Amino acid sequence: MKKVRVRFAPSPTGGLHLGGVRTALYNYLFAKKHNGDFVLRVEDTDQNRYVEGAEQYIIDCLTWCGILPDEGPHHEGEYGPYRQSERKDVYRKYAEELVKKGHAYYAFDTPEEIESLREKLKSEGKSNLQYGYHVRNDMRNSLTLPAEETEALLKINFPHVIRIKIEANEFVSFRDMIRGDIQMDTSSVDDKVLIKADGMPTYHLAVVVDDYLMKITHAFRGEEWLPSAPVHVLLWKYLGLQHHMPEWAHFPLILKPDGNGKLSKRDGERLGFPVFAMQWKDPNTGDLLKGFKELGFLPEAFINLLAVLGWNDGTEQEIFTIDELIEKFSIERVHSSGAKFDFEKAKWFNHEWIKKLPVTNYQSSVKKLLQESSVTIDDENKLEKILQLVKDRCTLLTDFVLQSSFFFKFPDTIDITAVKPKWDDKKNQFFVELIRAYEFMNQWQHDELEKEFKEIAAANQIKSGELMLPLRIMLVGGKFGPGVFHIAELLEKEETIKRIEHGLSLLIKNHKVAL
RNA sequence: GCCGCGUUGGUCAAGGGGUUAAGACGCCUCCCUUUCACGGAGGAAUCACGGGUUCGAAUCCCGUACGUGGUACCA
Numbered sequence: 001m002k003k004v005r006v007r008f009a010p011s012p013t014g015g016l017h018l019g020g021v022r023t024a025l026y027n028y029l030f031a032k033k034h035n036g037d038f039v040l041r042v043e044d045t046d047q048n049r050y051v052e053g054a055e056q057y058i059i060d061c062l063t064w065c066g067i068l069p070d071e072g073p074h075h076e077g078e079y080g081p082y083r084q085s086e087r088k089d090v091y092r093k094y095a096e097e098l099v100k101k102g103h104a105y106y107a108f109d110t111p112e113e114i115e116s117l118r119e120k121l122k123s124e125g126k127s128n129l130q131y132g133y134h135v136r137n138d139m140r141n142s143l144t145l146p147a148e149e150t151e152a153l154l155k156i157n158f159p160h161v162i163r164i165k166i167e168a169n170e171f172v173s174f175r176d177m178i179r180g181d182i183q184m185d186t187s188s189v190d191d192k193v194l195i196k197a198d199g200m201p202t203y204h205l206a207v208v209v210d211d212y213l214m215k216i217t218h219a220f221r222g223e224e225w226l227p228s229a230p231v232h233v234l235l236w237k238y239l240g241l242q243h244h245m246p247e248w249a250h251f252p253l254i255l256k257p258d259g260n261g262k263l264s265k266r267d268g269e270r271l272g273f274p275v276f277a278m279q280w281k282d283p284n285t286g287d288l289l290k291g292f293k294e295l296g297f298l299p300e301a302f303i304n305l306l307a308v309l310g311w312n313d314g315t316e317q318e319i320f321t322i323d324e325l326i327e328k329f330s331i332e333r334v335h336s337s338g339a340k341f342d343f344e345k346a347k348w349f350n351h352e353w354i355k356k357l358p359v360t361n362y363q364s365s366v367k368k369l370l371q372e373s374s375v376t377i378d379d380e381n382k383l384e385k386i387l388q389l390v391k392d393r394c395t396l397l398t399d400f401v402l403q404s405s406f407f408f409k410f411p412d413t414i415d416i417t418a419v420k421p422k423w424d425d426k427k428n429q430f431f432v433e434l435i436r437a438y439e440f441m442n443q444w445q446h447d448e449l450e451k452e453f454k455e456i457a458a459a460n461q462i463k464s465g466e467l468m469l470p471l472r473i474m475l476v477g478g479k480f481g482p483g484v485f486h487i488a489e490l491l492e493k494e495e496t497i498k499r500i501e502h503g504l505s506l507l508i509k510n511h512k513v514a515l
Numbered sequence: 516g517c518c519g520c521g522u523u524g525g526u527c528a529a530g531g532g533g534u535u536a537a538g539a540c541g542c543c544u545c546c547c548u549u550u551c552a553c554g555g556a557g558g559a560a561u562c563a564c565g566g567g568u569u570c571g572a573a574u575c576c577c578g579u580a581c582g583u584g585g586u587a588c589c590a
Binding site: 111207225255260337473480481482 | 525554590
């Protein structure tokens, strides 16, 4: 059996969005599952759409996701080069071979001529122009021109394209690993351009030539390619390479959560969630678009949520490690219908992964976030304990900032309004005694702190529950956070007492004013 | 318009002739927790429609509707 080889073939035109990452992921999973190769091929044949930095950005995203291809421009293998722009010369040969065989022809119509013909047909209320069997004989091409004239035009390098010549009224059929047998009438597909006037191939030619040359065994791509699949299948056939043709699978689209249509860059902005894996700054427009990474997603969670958006293993399992995915993934279980993206569920996945992973896995990321909000971390050990203590409360990595800043610095605000209305002299007395008792404590530990607290409460005949919230407010600043004695323990003696004293001073002042 | 692909709760989805039609997210209620979470127990909510085939259809077939993709010298 042939070695499995798959490819992810993005065009470097901007940010890498959800759908793209998922396509890469499914390719990766399939390759790893079958001990195959995963190739990155950069489809940069459209020079007008070239965007500076996009290729490196794609590699960075795949690296962050942990699904970096085995071969590609970043890591040359034996099938390079991996940028189609650098393979320009190989494609023409195949196109000319097709011309010789009568499966393609030179066309000298200018884009303007075709455009005006389209306009004309449109104004006559006819359907879209298809440059195909019913019009090709009225156009300026090597099929209609005398051979000498074609020769002459080619000799002076008159701008031309090479088009595939698709025979009408035939059926092309092929098997899609997800959708089963698919059959299309060739009359509905037009004579696609294979080589553009600038000498570059179009996607259609490049994809089959490269898949052949790179020995790709399985070609997986988005559903938007399904309508042009017959062209590709025909190309394999016309080239006499049909025995080398890869197996096909077309993945379903990822749709907008609200209305309809496939998810696009704009939707993220509009609906308040990212559509890119990582932040992307467009060098041309200067636009900065946030990514899942910057929002506080873990790569493990991102991969996981993408994997199960359109695939599942048939059990109730939803949380998968990358290794489990490799083991369980199968193309046949990929859905054929599109799925709307649900950001709420995406966050749930991240929450699950924050809880599941050892905090040391993301400690450095959280540390960076804390430092960015001017919290100084001096003790990694302490940080680890804190993260462990608060992780259940964090859905995104960025939530750790709120949940753990107060351990390192005095709260910015103390929400005394939460306790002020019920404040009285008895409580006052309690906290004065508590400070004194805490000052004399030797064992600064959770259980001891709680025991002391409850004893003093009992002695003052106050329910300890009524005193917990005030203590929390004093230590944390607000109504959130883990168990209050856990906080006190980590804050340590000096800081805890300092905060109680400060809180008390605010309340006394406030209390008197209220009287 | 034409061509392709699709359609199970609001969303992700299991199930592919006989099921009380799983599960998850979100929402609601309760328990736990004298904060917020975590955790636990419940609840509301679904087979697009119409015809067939069949003893029996969410499941197979045909239509319709709707959605979606393509229809570029873009990928």
